[in-house]
Amino acid sequence: MSAADTSLFARLPAVDRLLAMPALAAAAEAHGRILATEAARAVLDAARADLAAGGAAPEAEALADQAARRTEAWARPSLARVFNLTGTVLHTNLGRAPLAEEAIEAMVEAARGAVNLEYDVADGRRGDRDDHLEDWLLRLTGAEAATVVNNNAAAVLLVLNSLANRRPVAVSRGELVEIGGAFRIPDVMRRAGCRLVEVGTTNRTHARDFEIAAEDGLGAIMKVHASNYAVQGFTANVAERRLAEIARAHDILFIVDLGAGSLVDLTRYGLPAEPTVRQTITQGADVVTFSGDKLLGGPQAGIIVGRRDLIQRIKRNPMKRALRLDKVTIAALAATLPLHADPDRLAARLPTLRLLTRPAGEIRALAERLAPEVQARLGEAIAVDIVDCQGQIGSGSLPVEVLESAALRLTPRGGKRGRGARLKALAAAFRALPVPVVGRIAEDAFLLDLRCLEDEATFLAQLGELRP
Numbered sequence: 001m002s003a004a005d006t007s008l009f010a011r012l013p014a015v016d017r018l019l020a021m022p023a024l025a026a027a028a029e030a031h032g033r034i035l036a037t038e039a040a041r042a043v044l045d046a047a048r049a050d051l052a053a054g055g056a057a058p059e060a061e062a063l064a065d066q067a068a069r070r071t072e073a074w075a076r077p078s079l080a081r082v083f084n085l086t087g088t089v090l091h092t093n094l095g096r097a098p099l100a101e102e103a104i105e106a107m108v109e110a111a112r113g114a115v116n117l118e119y120d121v122a123d124g125r126r127g128d129r130d131d132h133l134e135d136w137l138l139r140l141t142g143a144e145a146a147t148v149v150n151n152n153a154a155a156v157l158l159v160l161n162s163l164a165n166r167r168p169v170a171v172s173r174g175e176l177v178e179i180g181g182a183f184r185i186p187d188v189m190r191r192a193g194c195r196l197v198e199v200g201t202t203n204r205t206h207a208r209d210f211e212i213a214a215e216d217g218l219g220a221i222m223k224v225h226a227s228n229y230a231v232q233g234f235t236a237n238v239a240e241r242r243l244a245e246i247a248r249a250h251d252i253l254f255i256v257d258l259g260a261g262s263l264v265d266l267t268r269y270g271l272p273a274e275p276t277v278r279q280t281i282t283q284g285a286d287v288v289t290f291s292g293d294k295l296l297g298g299p300q301a302g303i304i305v306g307r308r309d310l311i312q313r314i315k316r317n318p319m320k321r322a323l324r325l326d327k328v329t330i331a332a333l334a335a336t337l338p339l340h341a342d343p344d345r346l347a348a349r350l351p352t353l354r355l356l357t358r359p360a361g362e363i364r365a366l367a368e369r370l371a372p373e374v375q376a377r378l379g380e381a382i383a384v385d386i387v388d389c390q391g392q393i394g395s396g397s398l399p400v401e402v403l404e405s406a407a408l409r410l411t412p413r414g415g416k417r418g419r420g421a422r423l424k425a426l427a428a429a430f431r432a433l434p435v436p437v438v439g440r441i442a443e444d445a446f447l448l449d450l451r452c453l454e455d456e457a458t459f460l461a462q463l464g465e466l467r468p
């Protein structure tokens, strides 16, 4: 490096000088001197690299402003609200179920201080954290006993490890599925210590297949509810009731991973039929697992219900301690479960069901209010119109698109050339809003499915900041 270069570097302000400038001083006041100092150093490092590459020396004010903005960005929590306009109501990447007000209030209350998490207030003795949930789970499912863990993947792992460790477990080949990311039934079974016995074929599995496997010796039969996939055409699978009979005849367990696990009959709301947990228990399942944040509309949790002796074995597994729920989640779940005891009012009280049953006409009316506003903001270059579309429940409910909805369709005008890049830029502009708007690119357009847009005011208020 030449002497001239070195003197150029010397002209960059010192960290302390930047910290004394009004913009960065204010950021340090708001978020602490340590963070602001780190930001000043980072900005100076970047400026030095820029100089070395032949760039100009920036003004000290500009550097202080940059460092202040960086401090603000670091101080902002990374986890933040977004508008889910993807058309998938229970979107795993967007946090699944929105919670009921009752659940939110209960979480805040539990978070604030001490609670009787594992403490029996009546007789001043140690209690069990499952006690806050078990009665409600039994009432809503008809099971003998219940316990709760961190999510349904954990529930499946814990159930298999507690009840079928080192034992063969039969699963239909049609159900050896991957359920998002790293949850693959064969892998989970291996991790749980079970030996997977594949039964039948991908499209057809018969009772006889399970009987043969059972005669060869099994610890359990497991049924995995078809959640994010559908096998169509020439198919056959064995009903729960029949699997339960086979299991009973061979003195082995029948375990069902229900996935979404509805507690109420969804057809009464005009939604597709999903087996309820109660039906599955009635059909003879010894243990059933399901998620708390799918159709139940609660917080992330894995719920295990079934025979009392089996639940006791599960609760004695040290793994249960590692997978247990915290007080805040228990509070939310305990506030959500009672809502299901009143199906008539459930759609009004449970946001998940409210969104799933939102009438297409109401969504279209919303689209008609928003379309002119969005068009005005986007100008000539992008056409905005309203289209009927189909959304989905998501997260392990019928994978087929079933929710009739309406979307704003944003189509860049002009030729097809570069259309893909322009659509991506448009989607990025919506994601760059203060409350990021997440839509989807489909059929050569950017679609905003409005089913889950309830806060119309915030959506409209931030449109002015859109930089398409």
Ligand SMILES: *Cc1c(COP(=O)(O)O)cnc(C)c1O
Binding pocket: 151, 152, 153, 154, 156, 179, 183, 224, 225, 226, 227, 228, 257, 258, 259, 260, 290, 291, 292, 301, 302, 395, 396
């Ligand atoms: C969703 C799902 C899981 C995983 O549940 P999480 O609560 O996301 O851990 C497991 N099995 C089935 C059948 C599912 O649908």
